[in-house]
Amino acid sequence: MITDIAEKVYAGERLALDDARRLYAHHNLAELGMLAHWVRLQKHPDSVVTYNVGRNINYTNVCWVKCDFCAFYRPPGSSEGYVLPNEQIFAKIDELVAFGGDEPKSCEILMQGGLNPKLRLDYYEQLLSAIRDRYPQVQLHCLSATEIIYIAHLSRLPLDETIRRLRDAGLDSIPGAGAEILNDEVRDIIGFRKDRTEEWLEVHRVAHALGMPTTATMMYGHVETVEHRLEHLDRLRQLQDERGGFTAFITWNFQPDHTDLGADESRWNGAKATGYDHLRTVAVARLFLDNIPSLQASWVTQGPKIAQVSLRYGINDFGSTMLEENVVSAAGTSHTNEMGLDAMERLIRDAGFAPRRRNTRYEPVASPCRIDALQEAVHS
Template sequence: MSSALGRIEAKVLRGERLTLEDGEALFEHPHLPELGALADHVRQRWHPEPVVTYVVGRNINYTNVCWVQCGFCAFYRLPSDKSGEAYTLSREQIYRKIEELVGVGDGVGQVELLLQGGLNPKLKVDWYESLFRDIREHYPSAWLHALSPTEIQYIAKLSDLSVRDTIARLKDAGLGSIPGAGAEILDDRVRQVIAPYKETTAEWLDVMREAHKLGLRTSATMMYGSADTTEHRLQHLLRIRELQDETGGLTAFIAWSFQPDDTPLGEQLGYPRASGFDYLRTVAVARLMLDNVPSVQASWVTQGPKIAQISLRFGVNDFGSTMLEENVVSAAGTSYTECMPLSEMRRLIEDAGYRAVRRTTLYELYAEAVPA
């Protein structure tokens, strides 16, 4: 073990907070399993039982109409699109997808509806309020984990409301929690390169802050491996940590790597594809830096089931959602975007030496008696 890792290990064992410089030393540490073991120590502090959780859920991309043109996105179609590929799902199409999801959940327990889409100039706050109310009425077991900070900020602008009032109205209509998407890298220099029209770092954090103040829990994400350096990644983690110190509203952190295929940014950068080692190193460093965030979730959709399984020994304690479909990532050419059958997810978890336990979106664990 290097002296730098030995010094950091001593801090971790004493429960001391790590600095940016510690994070840099962790990223530079050449022995990946040692880094994993240290992250696993922190994971065990948060989750002493040998349990890995998962949620029964699906992603519904309700519209692909979006004007933001993020360089890493192969999913959107412009509002002026004439190709016939732009869509907004009808109420009936959304209901059909929810019914499939409720079927997978066996009608017992909560299922997670991850509703996300583009920034569609035709959809103001009342469209979402009406949709959420109807979903809550027709499918009480479906938990609305919906809309990124990017979408919420745009809905507020479009509807001439403050972010706070927008979130309050959506919550009143049934919004249960907010996924931490759109964070990409919380550094405005990187955002200028990869998504110049997206909200700023401060705006993303502000939406989350308002949501937490209104009693909504959220997750936080990071998309790395495009125009970022490890210092950008660490600054991102420190900003998430500061927000959590302030509000305590984050449930989990999820990292995934840039999927370059069929994207302008991929072409611009020469199609970089982050390696499995880079992913394992990044989640381990995140587990160590984010000493105040309870859970770290795997991203099997972008890393594949096998790397996701290995990540369970690198600080990860949650396998995420069964997904059923994921249009945004599959549009960028990733092949792991089919539904993962529950039996396969449970097998991967158990084969790694853990008990697989179903949870709700807010990380409440179900008793074993609830059907998987």
């Protein structure tokens, strides 16, 4: 029975960790969904589901960290390693703005890569400022906490100065990638060279103090327990209480194909998280993270159908149109071919909501997308 928890939710009271623990153990998924959707409607009363016009750009796949859950990286010296030339990055952005239009900061570039020992702060400053000067339409939502920590380390600069310099060069906001599970025992198993829990949190804390919005993520379904997931959500909620700089939370499950961790079933849970687990996780997150305004669907890993159903489990945003995605697809999962703008809007409408375009700051964008222009840009 979760009647007492439901009463807390309807009264607008904050849930305790033990409440979240009981919700996780509650097997009536529909009841969890009803509660989570109720909270979603308090935060976003309009029958609207938002989405963002965006593109992932993975500027380098060279990375010395070699996380066991990652299929994207190539170690330094690999013949398959790359750093994209600026012209190639610009060509990708040309395609995005041809599609997304000219409204300032209306299109999002999610630019992330590996920890490449050859790239110093000046590389990032030059790249970011070149994009900012050339594309006023683009919001630079770039560089995970892990990358920023490494850039600071290579440049022998304090974290706040590194983020300030990146911001001055054009960085608008920081994506939540690299959080995985915010527990060092888990991080030791899945990526022991990666930044520690406190380090990941500190990057976001410093960004928020500088007035820079960020997002928060969780990758579940590998070696962690439900307790680890709850601890993760609790750490995010505590940090959000400080300054409120997280705009959104996004969760997805581990994609095992082509990863070292996935290759050894004795080292992880052994099977991908189910749709039930995903919806339960999303609903509990919506109920527990009472101070994070938006929850994004994860259609890249869950596929369009579970993503659509999640709109009734606390999700209010469909995420990015993602014209390009390399990281999850390297691990064998890709739904990007199934998800044109028409398909995304249809899924949203069919679930009983009106689709509405937004920017990275969750402000409405009036300009329509230009699907014909995109086709011309891609085929020219």
